[in-house]
Amino acid sequence: MEEKKDAAVKAVVTGAMGAMGQMFIRNIVSSSNAALYGATERHDHPMIGKDVGLGIFGRAVDVSLENDLRNCVVAANVVIDFTAPEATLSNVKVCADKKIPMVCGTTGMTKSQVDEFKKYAAQIPCVFAPNFSVGVTLLLELAERAAMTLGDDFDPEIVETHHRRKVDSPSGTALALARAVAPGGELSEADVEFGRKGRCGPRENGKIGIHAVRGGDIIGRHEMHFFGDGEQITLTHQASSREAFVRGALRAAAWLQGKQPGIYGMKDVLLG
Numbered sequence: 001m002e003e004k005k006d007a008a009v010k011a012v013v014t015g016a017m018g019a020m021g022q023m024f025i026r027n028i029v030s031s032s033n034a035a036l037y038g039a040t041e042r043h044d045h046p047m048i049g050k051d052v053g054l055g056i057f058g059r060a061v062d063v064s065l066e067n068d069l070r071n072c073v074v075a076a077n078v079v080i081d082f083t084a085p086e087a088t089l090s091n092v093k094v095c096a097d098k099k100i101p102m103v104c105g106t107t108g109m110t111k112s113q114v115d116e117f118k119k120y121a122a123q124i125p126c127v128f129a130p131n132f133s134v135g136v137t138l139l140l141e142l143a144e145r146a147a148m149t150l151g152d153d154f155d156p157e158i159v160e161t162h163h164r165r166k167v168d169s170p171s172g173t174a175l176a177l178a179r180a181v182a183p184g185g186e187l188s189e190a191d192v193e194f195g196r197k198g199r200c201g202p203r204e205n206g207k208i209g210i211h212a213v214r215g216g217d218i219i220g221r222h223e224m225h226f227f228g229d230g231e232q233i234t235l236t237h238q239a240s241s242r243e244a245f246v247r248g249a250l251r252a253a254a255w256l257q258g259k260q261p262g263i264y265g266m267k268d269v270l271l272g
Helices: 019-030 052-056 085-098 111-121 134-153 172-181 243-256 266-271
Strands: 009-013 034-040 078-081 102-104 125-128 155-162 192-194 208-214 220-227 232-239 262-264
Touching: 009 019, 009 243, 019 034, 019 052, 019 243, 034 243, 078 085, 078 243, 085 102, 085 111, 102 111, 102 243, 111 125, 125 243, 125 266, 134 172, 134 220, 134 232, 134 243, 134 266, 155 172, 172 208, 172 220, 243 266
Parallel strands: 009 034, 009 078, 078 102, 102 125, 125 262, 155 208, 192 208
Antiparallel strands: 155 220, 220 232
């Protein structure tokens, strides 16, 4: 292991050979404030048992790629998980059992999966967010304030655009925007119109429209529209690199150290 004795973040990265996992590892290895203490992948990945650095940098970093998170967390102080719902549920149970903090950016979970995740995540310090970008955190705050100010005279519509490989729709950030503009922050299926097709009739008052666009290699674009009579307000965030998510997540990992068990959001990280 490339030792950094004074590193505030001693991280295990799950899904280490995926696009986000590799980006996390590159940033951690190059950081003076973070150190890589472990890396995991699915059980049948061809790199299992080999030094994870060989598949990313072409050189060893003295961290073996494991298929069991329990083998990695002995000396670490945070697990960073941006994987898939089933893997995340398995990983959060290990974190709860080992009492190790977690930073989780997995999206696409069903309500029952979120409920199960939160049952275990609440036992440890955990930052759980659909988007770790500082800009998106501000976008959510601005959207909430705009909705409160504009009231029922403006119709909220959300358009999210992502690359063709994204597997969940709508994005977790789009759903977070919908919660931000929903009265009281409570969102139900009845409040949302997911796209429109055919003769669906006039737009219903009080509905929140969400529309998903997929194509190319777009990292992520979210538009929060408020349509009124005679005027329109649009708040937009566009990510040009996943680096924004990585920087935010590593900031969250450092912030978590010494925190009490509980589920926190990026707003807590930035303002807490």
